Amino acid sequence: MSQPPSPPPAHAFAHIVDDDEAIRDALGWLFRTRNVASKAWPSAEEFLAAWKPDWRGCIVLDIRMREMSGLECFDALLERGNILPIIFLTGHGDVPMAVGALKKGAFDFLEKPFDDNALVDVVIRALESDARHQASKETQATVAALLTQLTPREHEVMQLVLAGKFNKVIADELNISMRTVEVHRSRVFEKMGVRSAVELAQLLAPGRDTARD
Amino acid sequence: MSQPPSPPPAHAFAHIVDDDEAIRDALGWLFRTRNVASKAWPSAEEFLAAWKPDWRGCIVLDIRMREMSGLECFDALLERGNILPIIFLTGHGDVPMAVGALKKGAFDFLEKPFDDNALVDVVIRALESDARHQASKETQATVAALLTQLTPREHEVMQLVLAGKFNKVIADELNISMRTVEVHRSRVFEKMGVRSAVELAQLLAPGRDTARD
DNA sequence: CCGTCGATTGTGGCTATCCGCAGTGTGGAA
DNA sequence: TTCCACACTGCGGATAGCCACAATCGACGG
Numbered sequence: 001m002s003q004p005p006s007p008p009p010a011h012a013f014a015h016i017v018d019d020d021e022a023i024r025d026a027l028g029w030l031f032r033t034r035n036v037a038s039k040a041w042p043s044a045e046e047f048l049a050a051w052k053p054d055w056r057g058c059i060v061l062d063i064r065m066r067e068m069s070g071l072e073c074f075d076a077l078l079e080r081g082n083i084l085p086i087i088f089l090t091g092h093g094d095v096p097m098a099v100g101a102l103k104k105g106a107f108d109f110l111e112k113p114f115d116d117n118a119l120v121d122v123v124i125r126a127l128e129s130d131a132r133h134q135a136s137k138e139t140q141a142t143v144a145a146l147l148t149q150l151t152p153r154e155h156e157v158m159q160l161v162l163a164g165k166f167n168k169v170i171a172d173e174l175n176i177s178m179r180t181v182e183v184h185r186s187r188v189f190e191k192m193g194v195r196s197a198v199e200l201a202q203l204l205a206p207g208r209d210t211a212r213d
Numbered sequence: 214m215s216q217p218p219s220p221p222p223a224h225a226f227a228h229i230v231d232d233d234e235a236i237r238d239a240l241g242w243l244f245r246t247r248n249v250a251s252k253a254w255p256s257a258e259e260f261l262a263a264w265k266p267d268w269r270g271c272i273v274l275d276i277r278m279r280e281m282s283g284l285e286c287f288d289a290l291l292e293r294g295n296i297l298p299i300i301f302l303t304g305h306g307d308v309p310m311a312v313g314a315l316k317k318g319a320f321d322f323l324e325k326p327f328d329d330n331a332l333v334d335v336v337i338r339a340l341e342s343d344a345r346h347q348a349s350k351e352t353q354a355t356v357a358a359l360l361t362q363l364t365p366r367e368h369e370v371m372q373l374v375l376a377g378k379f380n381k382v383i384a385d386e387l388n389i390s391m392r393t394v395e396v397h398r399s400r401v402f403e404k405m406g407v408r409s410a411v412e413l414a415q416l417l418a419p420g421r422d423t424a425r426d
Numbered sequence: 427c428c429g430t431c432g433a434t435t436g437t438g439g440c441t442a443t444c445c446g447c448a449g450t451g452t453g454g455a456a
Numbered sequence: 457t458t459c460c461a462c463a464c465t466g467c468g469g470a471t472a473g474c475c476a477c478a479a480t481c482g483a484c485g486g
Contacts (some may be wrong), residue, residue: 151463153462177464179467183464
């Protein structure tokens with residue numbers, strides 16, 4: 001039961017967060033004409049209140065807003081584990097601000113006035129980037145879910161199996177019989193949905209994303 | 214013989230590239246007092262001419278220079294496969310320039326006048342970053358070297374072993390006897406310096422760095 | 427022509443893995 | 457108390473992997 005069938009697909013939106021209605025409308029129109037699904041939010045607070053970790057897409061965030069600024073909103077999102085690419089818009093940005101934002105993981109940082117085409121391009125790349133990240137995140141979550149199904153002892157045995165040790169050695173180290181190790185090992189394979197130690201190792205050593213932007 | 218004992222350690226330097234002698238001297242003095250080894254270059258051209266792919270450390274690069282600019286130098290280095298972290302210095306930077314540089318992989322982008330401590334901190338982090346990258350790059354290179362020692366057939370067998378297949382199945386797919394597969398498999402382990410398929414899988418599925426910057 | 431190397435195969439024996447069957451003990455939930 | 461998940465164990469057989477010994481064959485270079 002630790003695997004809900006499949007979380008509601010959560011359609012991917014370009015979330016526009018700007019307290020200037022004119023901008024929201026303009027961006028909304030721009031995205032509509034380019035077939036990019038978007039949703040507008042009149043303030044960082046409202047966006048944050050609605051935000052869910054499983055949202056897909058990207059965020060187009062104005063820096064200067066009444067109340068909470070875009071940068072503060074960014075920090076809040078980071079703390080909450082947001083992984084959506086964030087594109088900053090600003091009319092009054094300076095270099096340190098841009099550098100800081102990008103180094104903290106922002107996807108891009110555009111100055112107003114910006115070129116419509118440039119913005120749409122960036123947004124599309126951001127959406128693609130998020131989509132790519134999705135695949136790996138999902139399998140990662142699946143693997144994590146499978147791991148929680150293991151009993152402590154099974155987990156322990158798995159570690160030693162992954163260390164390339166013989167059942168015999170594992171039995172020795174845990175002071176149990178070989179047969180018991182075999183049973184645990186077998187259950188581990190079964191629960192993790194693999195059929196050999198090699199597959200297990202590959203499942204747990206995914207790495208190699210290399211997706212940079 | 215495909216593994217030269219160990220390439221000359223190539224001491225790590227903070228390479229200062231600036232056509233302003235006063236800046237070079239100031240930075241050189243700053244780094245000396247903070248125990249950071251540095252080397253100064255009076256122009257991008259001279260630096261590029263001397264640059265070798267195996268250099269370690271980091272690069273502190275002025276944007277505005279006579280002849281070749283820092284950004285042009287950056288591009289040239291990228292093309293040549295540079296992996297050293299690059300820190301840009303500029304007195305006349307604008308946001309798009311900074312954003313562009315960072316998105317292309319620059320380590321940081323500082324505006325003059327900069328704080329001495331801030332610069333040293335950044336340089337030290339850059340040097341650490343490079344040092345970290347070193348470890349993985351080296352083992353990666355070692356693994357690649359070991360892989361070249363494999364005969365085509367061995368490589369082929371290895372792939373199937375990594376797919377978690379039984380020797381029997383491998384023998385079938387390659388239309389050879391099980392015994393032959395065993396021999397190849399054994400040689401693969403020997404040449405790759407591992408003692409089990411699990412170790413092999415882990416060796417070739419590195420990943421899990423999680424080091425962000 | 428000879429030597430080396432890679433690929434190939436066989437025999438035989440030992441070890442390790444995989445599994446079904448059967449059973450014990452413990453602690454927590456119903 | 458009863459039921460159940462978890463950890464544990466032994467036996468025995470089928471299967472797979474590991475390895476030394478022994479050999480054949482073609483390609484390539486000297």
